[in-house]
Amino acid sequence: MIMFSSFQEYLKRIDTFLYDSSWSAAEKIAQLISCRDGHVECRTLWLEDADSKIPNRYVIEWGPMDDIVVLHAKVLYLIHEDRFEDAYFTQAAMLQIFNREILQKEKDTNWFMPILYTLCSDLRLLAKTADSKPSKHRKSEAPSFYEEAANPIMESYRICVAESRVNPDTTKKIGILNLTNHLFRIYFKINRLHLLKPLIRSIDHIGELYERFSMADKITYKYFLGRKAMFDSDLGLAERSLTYAFVNCPKTCRQNKRLILMYLIPVKMFLGHMPTQELLKKYELEQFSDVVSSVKVGNLKKLDEALEEHRNFFIECGIYLMLEKLKIITYRTLFKKVASILGTLQIKLDVFIVALRWLGDDMDVAELSCILANLIAQKKIKGYISWHHQTLVIGKVSPFPPLSTLS
Amino acid sequence: MCPESEIHFRLKNNIIHPLETDNPWEAKPARRRKPIPELMVKEYTRPAADKHIHPDSLRSFSALKKTISYLLSFKSEFTNSARWPIAYYFIKDRFRAVRQDLIVQRLPASQSIELLEEMIPFYLESEYRCELQQTPNYDRKLHKTELEECFSRWKSALDSLEEKKFSRDMMLAYFLHHIDDSSFRYEILKWETALSDLTSTFNDLYFSICIGNYVRFFRLARSLQESIWRYALFPHIGMYRCHALKAFSAAFCGKSITLPTSELSEWLAFSNEDSLWDCLNDMFELDPNSGSTVKFYKCVHRVNFNENHLKLYWFSISL
Numbered sequence: 001m002i003m004f005s006s007f008q009e010y011l012k013r014i015d016t017f018l019y020d021s022s023w024s025a026a027e028k029i030a031q032l033i034s035c036r037d038g039h040v041e042c043r044t045l046w047l048e049d050a051d052s053k054i055p056n057r058y059v060i061e062w063g064p065m066d067d068i069v070v071l072h073a074k075v076l077y078l079i080h081e082d083r084f085e086d087a088y089f090t091q092a093a094m095l096q097i098f099n100r101e102i103l104q105k106e107k108d109t110n111w112f113m114p115i116l117y118t119l120c121s122d123l124r125l126l127a128k129t130a131d132s133k134p135s136k137h138r139k140s141e142a143p144s145f146y147e148e149a150a151n152p153i154m155e156s157y158r159i160c161v162a163e164s165r166v167n168p169d170t171t172k173k174i175g176i177l178n179l180t181n182h183l184f185r186i187y188f189k190i191n192r193l194h195l196l197k198p199l200i201r202s203i204d205h206i207g208e209l210y211e212r213f214s215m216a217d218k219i220t221y222k223y224f225l226g227r228k229a230m231f232d233s234d235l236g237l238a239e240r241s242l243t244y245a246f247v248n249c250p251k252t253c254r255q256n257k258r259l260i261l262m263y264l265i266p267v268k269m270f271l272g273h274m275p276t277q278e279l280l281k282k283y284e285l286e287q288f289s290d291v292v293s294s295v296k297v298g299n300l301k302k303l304d305e306a307l308e309e310h311r312n313f314f315i316e317c318g319i320y321l322m323l324e325k326l327k328i329i330t331y332r333t334l335f336k337k338v339a340s341i342l343g344t345l346q347i348k349l350d351v352f353i354v355a356l357r358w359l360g361d362d363m364d365v366a367e368l369s370c371i372l373a374n375l376i377a378q379k380k381i382k383g384y385i386s387w388h389h390q391t392l393v394i395g396k397v398s399p400f401p402p403l404s405t406l407s
Numbered sequence: 408m409c410p411e412s413e414i415h416f417r418l419k420n421n422i423i424h425p426l427e428t429d430n431p432w433e434a435k436p437a438r439r440r441k442p443i444p445e446l447m448v449k450e451y452t453r454p455a456a457d458k459h460i461h462p463d464s465l466r467s468f469s470a471l472k473k474t475i476s477y478l479l480s481f482k483s484e485f486t487n488s489a490r491w492p493i494a495y496y497f498i499k500d501r502f503r504a505v506r507q508d509l510i511v512q513r514l515p516a517s518q519s520i521e522l523l524e525e526m527i528p529f530y531l532e533s534e535y536r537c538e539l540q541q542t543p544n545y546d547r548k549l550h551k552t553e554l555e556e557c558f559s560r561w562k563s564a565l566d567s568l569e570e571k572k573f574s575r576d577m578m579l580a581y582f583l584h585h586i587d588d589s590s591f592r593y594e595i596l597k598w599e600t601a602l603s604d605l606t607s608t609f610n611d612l613y614f615s616i617c618i619g620n621y622v623r624f625f626r627l628a629r630s631l632q633e634s635i636w637r638y639a640l641f642p643h644i645g646m647y648r649c650h651a652l653k654a655f656s657a658a659f660c661g662k663s664i665t666l667p668t669s670e671l672s673e674w675l676a677f678s679n680e681d682s683l684w685d686c687l688n689d690m691f692e693l694d695p696n697s698g699s700t701v702k703f704y705k706c707v708h709r710v711n712f713n714e715n716h717l718k719l720y721w722f723s724i725s726l
Contacts, residue, residue, distance in 0.1 A: 191594065231589045321592050321613075328618040366674055367622045370651065373658035374619025384661045387670070393661070 004042050007050060007073065011058040014069055018062055023111050029065075030118035033072045033094075035125060040076050047073040064101035068094045068119075075126070084130040085138065088145050091126050095119045095152045103159045103172065113175045116156060120182045123149050150186045153179060161202060168212045176202060177213040177221055184224040196228055219245045219256075227263055230322060238267045258283045266322045269295060270329060272403025287313050295326050298334030301359045303327065329403070331371055332380050334359070335392075336400040345399075349390045365390065379406055408474045409447040410464040417450075418442055424450075426481065426497045432490055448474055451503040465512045468522075471505050475525045478502065482529065485536050492543050495533060502526050503553065506560070516564040517572060523561040524574050530554040531580065531638035538641075538722055551642075558584065571601060576633050579605045583639040586613060587646070612640070621651035625676040645721035648675050649714045652690055656703040665700035682723035689718060 004010040014032055017025040031037045039045060047053050050070045060066035071094045078087035098119055102112060127145035157179040160172040168174060180199045187195045203210070203221065210218075226241030242264040249257050261283050265275050274292050279285075290306035307314065307323055314320035338355050339347055349365050352372075356363060363371075372392055375381040380403065382395035394400075417423060421438075425431045427447045428440035449466065466474065478501050484494040505526070509519055530553060537545035558581055565573050578598060585591040592613075599606045608631070615624035624647060631637050651674070659666045668680050677683045684695035691706040 193589065231592075233589075315593075315596055318593060320596070324610075324614055325617045327614065331618065363620070363623070366670070367620050369658075370620050370622040370654070370674070371618060373651075373654040377619075377654040377657035384664060385658045386661060386664050387659060387666050388664070 004039065004044055006044055007047060007054055008058045010039070010042075010045055011060055011066075011069065014065070015058075015060045015062075018060065018065060021109075021111055023114065026112050026114040030114040033069060033115065034118045035075065035079065035091075035122045040079070045073050046077040046080055048077045049074070064097055067097050067101075071097075075122075079126075082133070084126060084133050085135050085145070088123070088126040088130040088149075091119070091123045092149070092152055095123055095156065099152065099155050099159060103156060108165065108170050110170055110172050110174050113172070113178075116175060117178050120153050120156065120179065123152065124182060124185065144190070146186060147190045150183060153182050153186070157183065157199075166209075168209055171209070173206070173209055174212060176206065177210075177217040181217060181220045181224065184221070188224065188227070193228060193231060196224075200225065200228070215248060219248050222248075223260055223263075226260075226267070227318075230263060230267060230319075235267055235270055239264070239271060242267060254283070258285065261285060262317045263319060266319050266326070269326055270322075270403070271406075272329075291323060291326070295330050295333065298330055298332075298337050299359060300327060300330050300334065300356075300361055303330050328371070328375070332375055332400065335372070335375070335381065339394060339399065345394050345396060347392045347394070349385075349392060352392070408466070408470065408477060409444075409449045410466070412461070412464060413449055414444050414447050417447065418444065423447070424497055425493060431493075448478065448497075448501045449504045449508070451500050451507060454507075466505075466508050468514060468518045471508060471522055472525075474501070474505055475522060479525070479529060482532075485532075488540060491536070491540065492545075495537065495542055496544050498529065499533075499550075499553065502529070506557070510560075516567045519564040520561060520568075520573055523557050523564070524577050527554070527557050527561065527577060527580070528635050528638075530557060531584070531635055531641075535638050535641045538719060541719065554584075573601075575602055575605055576635055578602055579609060580633075580635045580639040582609050583612070583636055584642070586616070586640065587643055608636075616647060619650070619654060621647055621654075622674045625674065629676050641722065641724070644676070644724055645717040646714065648677075648686060648721055649690070649717065651675055652686065656691065656706055659701075660703045660706075662704050664704065665702050668699050668701055671701060676724055678723045678725045682720040685718075685720035689720070 004013070010032070014029055017029045017032075032039060034040075047070075050057060050073050060069060071090050075087050075090045075094070078084070078090060095116075098116060103116065106112070124146065127149040130145040157176065160175045160179060163172040165171045166173075180203060183199060184196060187193060213221075222241040222245040226238045226245060229235070229238035229241060242260055246257060246260045246264055249260060251257075261275075261279075262285065265285065265288055268275065269292065274296055275285075275288065277289060277292075280288050280292070287310040290309070291303065294300075294302035294306055303326065307320070311320065314323055334355060335352060338352055342351065349368055349372075352368055353363075353365060356368070369385055369387065372381065372385055376383060376385070379401070381392075382397075382399045382401065383393050385392055423437075423440065423442040425437075425440060428442050431440075449464075478498045481494040481498055484490040505522065509522060514522075530550070534550055534554065536542070537550070538547070561577070562581065565571060579602065582591060582595045586609075595602070595606065595609055602609075608627075612624060612627050615621070615627060625644075628637060628640050628644070631640070655666065655671070668683055672680045672683045675683070677686075680699075681695075684693070684697075687693040687701060688695050690709060690712050691703070692709050693701065693706060
């Protein structure tokens, strides 16, 4: 942690990096204007109005950055005064200055993008804090700060997208994925998933530039893309995206890997791949244990109980409804077991009814036929139904094909 | 129900709706109709940059409530195919004007909720009625837009209230209307406590669709206690019937396999077997004169079949 004995020292340090005008220098500057860096504990930097407090202070040569840094000092002051709403507004002002004076005006260069990333990160962080600790004067019908934070970030995004230059070393388009991830986080939180579509389209058309994005940004993007695909029931895309995120997430980022697994597990289960108990234990996801075992054996009653037991956890993760949909896979497993026990190709529908009733499911033959019809239409069962004979006739070869082989 | 200035203007320019005259249902030319100022209801006017809204033209909350109640009295014309188009247009236009007043004067959220909860059931029921009767001046897209606007304003007003006071029936109708929208799936979980037992009603319907148990879906839909819930599900039944028939055509496809149309019709809650055959013909080119059983053997989808533009018979149902 860097400690500064004075505000002057802090300003001079930043100016030194600015003189360098390189990406790595920008990363260092980004740290020095981040609300999450150790320097925030330096009381000398908590200044509501640096200009009036230190009239002859050192002034950073690059005007807009001087304004931004001074406002950062104000943000630190406001945070320590527990004035989170004011801190949010000040942070938003910092981002607006950056958009207007740097992002918009600087041409043929992108070295300052790490600063933008940090400004956006902190804006979301402060918005979240301000929402969790609203002031007395805040109107209840006002939109959340988190939702409002999308506006200046979207402004940054638009400037980057509109860039016509394609040289990856200088184009501002290099920032698109990072900004997309910020917007993804906000739109997921405020449940406006339809707003993700145009952002995803832009990334899909980004071309070779995609290889220049950082792995961290790619992992985050794939994680959210996978989650969106889950909502859209696009299991193929969900699996590919979440698997990419999980495999490429460093081993040291255990919490992130766990987070990715929370969504990857249900997707994989839908595709017929059950996680091992070892995996669940390794990542402290034992809440899935009973769900997995009940789907594996085709026990609907046990699945209901398992979902109920950890309901709050699954709801908080946003996977509860997805797990409920595993019922269709569980039905299939049950039907497969019944077929296997009987060892015949022609199975009376009443036999399935008996098995279902034993598990506490009271559906009749019409409903059973409908579920079987769906499984046949989805090619999860190979066969046909004779309503006249009240019989399911299954195929001789692999009547219950592995789910992983189905698209 | 109508500001003095508008009454004066419309009387002077003879811009009077038949329902604002004496004996509105009597067949006579417009020039012979006698306007009744007390029956006049403020009409919707398009907002314009140069148009100044005078505060006197805005109706109070109690006036708006009275207006809605009066307009809903025309709902009884549903069953009269000659009168209903006139009543429908009148109610819809005047409801739009009510919402205009509500928005312009920024009524408190609780009052907005109260007014919208009286208007929304009309939109839900009239969607059903107009589709089945093929009401001449009914525009499906416009109607949907206005219904969505009502629901959206209602929900926004509700979200802004600290102390949530609303109709649980309306809340369930809101979610049932959006049952196919993924972004609403988790929204209902936030309202579980407020909705209590009604959440299981939604969940039963929702999971029936998820696991492809359309038989259960239609049984539950038909047995829903409140009509507003059945009407809220109405726009979706065509699509779910489509999915169900696709599944049945794959499963009941053996050479000698037939399925009684009476069963199929009952499973998918068709109001009559003719509509079922219309759908089968539309989707698979199956001959409606095939008798009382359906044979899916070697049937193929019609090339130009578009499940996003389903014809009226797909929605044939008695609610």
